[in-house]
Amino acid sequence: MTSVILRRVLSTIPVMAIVALFVFSLLYIAPGDPAAVIAGDQASPEDVEKIRQGLGLDRPYLVRFVEWVFQILHGDLGTSIFTNMPVTTLIAQRVEPTLSLMLMTLVMAVAVAVPMGVIAAWKADTWIDRAAMGFAVFGFSTPVFVVGYLIAYVFALKLGWFPVQGYQPIARGVGPWLSSLILPSVTLAFVYIALIARITRAAMLDVLSQDYIRTAKAKGVGQRAILFVHALKNAAVPIVTVIGIGVALLIGGAVVTESVFAIPGLGRLIVDAILRRDYPVIQGVVLLFSLVYVLVNLGVDLVYTLVDPRIRY
């Protein structure tokens, strides 16, 4: 098992290398110029060119790429063009809110979506099923910012249960931290719940028609144990898969959610960086997100072996 994990971890290296090349190239061919942004509207082309040379942006693509990769391998993601701070420092400052948001959303979504999908499958074609799946379609098709503003309006402005905006670090206490995270997490969880609940329902429907479920019933097993022990474990592989894939949704959604709720996280960092063409910051954050995604899905692969004894690597 350890050799498997090691092998899989090593196999993420080429993936990350391709991501790095892709991110770098994409920014290279993307329009926009940080030098022009720094120089401002009044600057002459000569001034812009001078700044560009100062930033080293006039050198050839390949040279810059090799240099960047060399830096990364030494644990250095470069320096922000605008703030002159190391990208690693910028990321470190912003990582807690985003990580908190994503984890909270993940826990909340799984806790709601899996039982919802299971019950929808059990009560297939009844109003309970239709209500759950209707909710899922609604959740999936409503943009994050719409849900976010609606929820903020009702629960923060009207009812005043939670803060409207902002983020409280966990260091200032679990209570304020949770309370600042609830609305953003609920917002972000909507899409995720919809996705997981639908897959859970489909996987459960398939499993519930299997012979071994009939066997379990014939043994006198109760409904709850049939659903959550005999069936859910068999349906787990697609569910776990979609939870892993859905992390991509979380990353994308976190960017928007952080804007809606003014959370100073990585999402805000990357949006600001993109607007200013702050290449090192963009590259650093995208690389980090990719790494998270790859690692989560590596985790998913390993979870397979826990839920299904027939899967061995």
Added chain:
Amino acid sequence: MPLLEVDRLQTHFRTPDGVNRAVDGVSFSVDRGETLAVVGESGCGKSVTAMSIMRLIAEPPGKSAGEIRFEGRDLLKLPEREMRKIRGAAISMIFQEPMTSLNPVLKIGRQIGESMRLHQGLDRGQAEAKAVEMLTLVGIPEPKRRSGEYPHQLSGGMRQRVMIAMALACSPKLLIADEPTTALDVTIQAQILDLMRDLKVRVGAAILIITHDLGVVAEVADRVVVMYAGRKVEEAPVRQLFAKPRHPYTRGLLAAVPRLGSSLGGRPGRLAEIPGIVPSLKTKIEGCVFASRCPEVEEVCLRFAPALEAKAAGHLAACHHAVRGREEAA
């Protein structure tokens, strides 16, 4: 009082194009320690009968009516909670498909132990120890190791042994076996039948075996119920049924059994068959259900459904001319 009395059981299914009368007024009984075989071709309602006794018919679309008295209690009237206490304890079931009837993600030992934990209140450790005992009983080598394995690590024959161990774990009074050997190859079939016969004596269970295989019937049954198109057409002690079948359908079934030598000897004979197909169960049949395929059909058969009548002691048949037909043939 017989252990199980199925009384005018009707199990119907609502389908988009009409009501499917899968079981239509079937009665029979099983005594303690007895082996009753229910035979008939595919779609005759024998499996639905078994599922109805276990109350495992999904409702809707299915619906059972009539009475199923087990030790005097009507199972069809029991609340689901009470029924759950009977399933796997007093009545248990073995299914046709050993390859798919075991849960692929749970260990064998746990699956066998589960009913004992549910019905006998054993804790996990006790149940697992009992599961190993059950595996020994059904003749699985290295039972301790096997109980820690998953179904995909076992062969088909072994899985059916596991199913039997599971079914017998709580020493049921009635074991329903739905085509227990159909999916197995012939040598394994014989082993499984031997095992069932052996365990029946040890546990003292009555067996209701559902099969289309008359070879199996001859080997294990005390009495036989022949079903056709959702009805019982004949019932007799096993020797009598084979020696003196009263219903033309039963005679057809017996004639259709391939016999070694009959086609290998001098003239390559053709296997006898019953011409025609089972009538649709969605239309109400006037007259005898078998009339459309019966070689001895007469005017009366098409008009009136024949009643089940005793043709000899313990021998019932639903045929207008069951006795005469037999005499002519004899």
